[in-house]
Amino acid sequence: MKVTGVSFIRNAIKYDYPIVEAILSILPICDEFVVAVGNSDDDTLNLIQNIDPQKIKILQTTWNDNFRAGGKVLADETNKALRGVSKDTDWVFYIQGDEVVHEKYLSTIQKAMQDNLDNKMIDGLLFKYLHFYGSYDYVGDSYQWYRREIRIIRNDENIYSYKDAQGFRMGDDKKLKVKLIDAYIYHYGWVKEPKAMQQKQENFNKYWHDDEWMSQNIPQKDDFDYSQIDILKKFTETHPKVMQKRILLKNWYFDRDMSYNKLKMKDKLKKIVEKITGGYIIGEYRNYILKK
Numbered sequence: 329m330k331v332t333g334v335s336f337i338r339n340a341i342k343y344d345y346p347i348v349e350a351i352l353s354i355l356p357i358c359d360e361f362v363v364a365v366g367n368s369d370d371d372t373l374n375l376i377q378n379i380d381p382q383k384i385k386i387l388q389t390t391w392n393d394n395f396r397a398g399g400k401v402l403a404d405e406t407n408k409a410l411r412g413v414s415k416d417t418d419w420v421f422y423i424q425g426d427e428v429v430h431e432k433y434l435s436t437i438q439k440a441m442q443d444n445l446d447n448k449m450i451d452g453l454l455f456k457y458l459h460f461y462g463s464y465d466y467v468g469d470s471y472q473w474y475r476r477e478i479r480i481i482r483n484d485e486n487i488y489s490y491k492d493a494q495g496f497r498m499g500d501d502k503k504l505k506v507k508l509i510d511a512y513i514y515h516y517g518w519v520k521e522p523k524a525m526q527q528k529q530e531n532f533n534k535y536w537h538d539d540e541w542m543s544q545n546i547p548q549k550d551d552f553d554y555s556q557i558d559i560l561k562k563f564t565e566t567h568p569k570v571m572q573k574r575i576l577l578k579n580w581y582f583d584r585d586m587s588y589n590k591l592k593m594k595d596k597l598k599k600i601v602e603k604i605t606g607g608y609i610i611g612e613y614r615n616y617i618l619k620k
Contacts, residue, residue: 329445332417332483333358336405336493337425338366338391340375343531344524346516347372347425349570351379354421354429357438358383364409366391387412399492406489417483418445424493426517427479430568433511440509441480451487451504452496453480454616455511461518462582464567464575466560468518471595471609478506478616479513495615506616514568521580525552554582558590 333354340347351361361384365373376386389408395401406422413420419441423429429437437453444450454476459468478495481487481504490497496504520528529552567575591599598610 329419329442330414330417331358331419331421331441332413333361333421333423334363334406334409334413335361335423335425336364336366336389336402336409337372337376338405339368339370339531340372340425341370342368342372343528344520345425346428346571346574348375348379349428349568349574350423350425351376351384352570353431353568354423354434354437355380355383356431357434358421360385360414360417362387362409362412364389364405364412366405385412402493403489403491406493410487410489413483415483420481420483422479422481422496423513426515428514428516428568428571430512430514430566431570436509436511437480440507440511444507449505450507450619451482451484451498452478452506452616454506454508454618455479455513456508457513457515458563459515459518460563461557461560462554462584463580464516464519464571464578465563466582466584467563468557468559469561470558470591471598471612472558474613475609476508476614476616477513478504490615497615503615503617505619507619514571516571520552521578522551522554525554526550558592558595559588560584560586562586 333351335347335351337345337347351363355361363376363384364387365376367390373388376384387408389405391401392404395404410420440453444453457473457475457477459473460466461468474494481496486499487496487504498504526549602609
């Protein structure tokens, strides 16, 4: 079984992306790794070159500014990386620049790939998510966060990155048939020093919206306001080992009154149904077909 990791990145240093940690977190179970490194204003290319030159293949790319709306450029960059995967690869492990896998899940992930290697009815593997917010001590607990997404796919030229690169589709816009595995992706996209977070918001939203929307919805200020979130819960477990240094270097403080709850009434009702049914979420968007 051959596994190839895939990612894309641009301006990792400027916007404080944990791309090195992302790659290192899954590198032990990858035979090779393809990274599409976009035209950057910092030393991102050198950063990636120094991770593991023996395993990592770099594709230098230029982001297409004509794909600005809807985050399409992110899928375009993902597809460039997918085209760089070796033909003899069986599984492609896709990870974004702010996602990290805890080492405790690697054996589970590897076993799931092996167990489903010959099951052609399965196109990919579905992961659970933890979305950290404000600091490394809190995770989002409302329905604005996606709770599952595909991160391992077969090496099939008919499979492509969908919309803003959150998931995948096949052929003529068909959803992939996937199995849910007992492993989490730790999403750190909302954990940054407030100034860096504000800069990220001002930059990254340009890939979804036009200038008019930006001026009306993204306030021009120095620090991002983390207090606007609806509801969080405390994270009491351990972070991946590759994240430990970054966590120790954290230079800002974020605290949260856990009694503070801004959930809408419909979401409170959803919580009740989810608890009663053991996990069913009314109206949940699923970009996949879940198989047993």
